[in-house]
Amino acid sequence: MINIISAIISGLIIGVLARFFYPGSVNMGWIATILLGIGGSLVAGLVTSRGAGDFNRAGCLASIIGAIVLIFVGRLLGVG
Template sequence: MGILGTLLIGLLIGAVARFLKPGEQPMGWGMTLLLGIGGQALGIYRAGQPAGFVGAVLGAIVLLVVFGYLRKS
């Protein structure tokens, strides 16, 4: 997958993760993009696996929870 594909998939994963996690996440589209790429980088996602998208979204939700705890302290 090229860089553009990674960026687009990352943005989609970040947006889905932010939609699924309850509460407000004060971040722009750039942080959403980085969140989705971070979800992919956790290693759950493998290119070409349909369930990998779900794993990347779950990874991004975990990162959102960690980001929320770090932001509070």
């Protein structure tokens, strides 16, 4: 249960930061922002997976970049 709550909170933080750093406006609700952050973390984890499970700043930055990439891909596909 704690893992789910921490995923939601970190997803929200990462999603908000990705929306802030993305050039232009990104119109989405809170749930979409949380899902964006969680998806960005998953993308970053797939790209940079080295088996490390602990918290580090580079992983947070990679998660934000992964979420920005998801916004970009969504715009290319006409979703957002």
